[in-house]
Amino acid sequence: EADIYQTPRYLVIGTGKKITLECSQTMGHDKMYWYQQDPGMELHLIHYSYGVNSTEKGDLSSESTVSRIRTEHFPLTLESARPSHTSQYLCASSGGQGVIETQYFGPGTRLLVL
Amino acid sequence: AQSVTQLGSHVSVSEGALVLLRCNYSSSVPPYLFWYVQYPNQGLQLLLKYTSAATLVKGINGFEAEFKKSETSFHLTKPSAHMSDAAEYFCAVSDRSNTGKLIFGQGTTLQVKP
Numbered sequence: 001e002a003d004i005y006q007t008p009r010y011l012v013i014g015t016g017k018k019i020t021l022e023c024s025q026t027m028g029h030d031k032m033y034w035y036q037q038d039p040g041m042e043l044h045l046i047h048y049s050y051g052v053n054s055t056e057k058g059d060l061s062s063e064s065t066v067s068r069i070r071t072e073h074f075p076l077t078l079e080s081a082r083p084s085h086t087s088q089y090l091c092a093s094s095g096g097q098g099v100i101e102t103q104y105f106g107p108g109t110r111l112l113v114l
Numbered sequence: 115a116q117s118v119t120q121l122g123s124h125v126s127v128s129e130g131a132l133v134l135l136r137c138n139y140s141s142s143v144p145p146y147l148f149w150y151v152q153y154p155n156q157g158l159q160l161l162l163k164y165t166s167a168a169t170l171v172k173g174i175n176g177f178e179a180e181f182k183k184s185e186t187s188f189h190l191t192k193p194s195a196h197m198s199d200a201a202e203y204f205c206a207v208s209d210r211s212n213t214g215k216l217i218f219g220q221g222t223t224l225q226v227k228p
Binding site: 004006009031033040041042043045048050056058090092094095101102103104105106107108110 | 159208
């Protein structure tokens, strides 16, 4: 079944640790996105990718980095986590034929940095 | 630049009552518009999208939305609320570039009372 996966779903970690949030999709989509969402707030785009070896910063500045070595995989890394990074991170993908692309979302990762 | 405004961060209805969630957009070009739903601790799920084919768009779970260009609105409705409709609802507009980027509203929390 085509889907988009995120791991871990929940992560509690101490300040200064390096973390990687995983995102994988089996839909063959070219475009992938990372959003940051604080409770009760809108989604803010922090990274996106057109395809393999393509990454761009989003509308909201973020200290995280991303990579796109394989079409299906779009991990997000924080080199040194801080309490200000506490948030929910949502991964999405879009692609296929047609002008209007629909974004499909993963279940999200809730990050708590102590 | 595109933007989305959702009027009312919280909407409360009784089970069986009409649901009306408001969304107004700003766009310099004919927009593509989306409604997503987010259940607790989950990612976003597409409810419906407007792609200029028809002004009244029907989505999943009995929801529909009407595109009104003169009012720059894309309000979401459901004739009869069900307890399972309680969730966060997001309106989004596509920037219509080849990035596929979406601009989200701040979201509306729908509460359904028994």
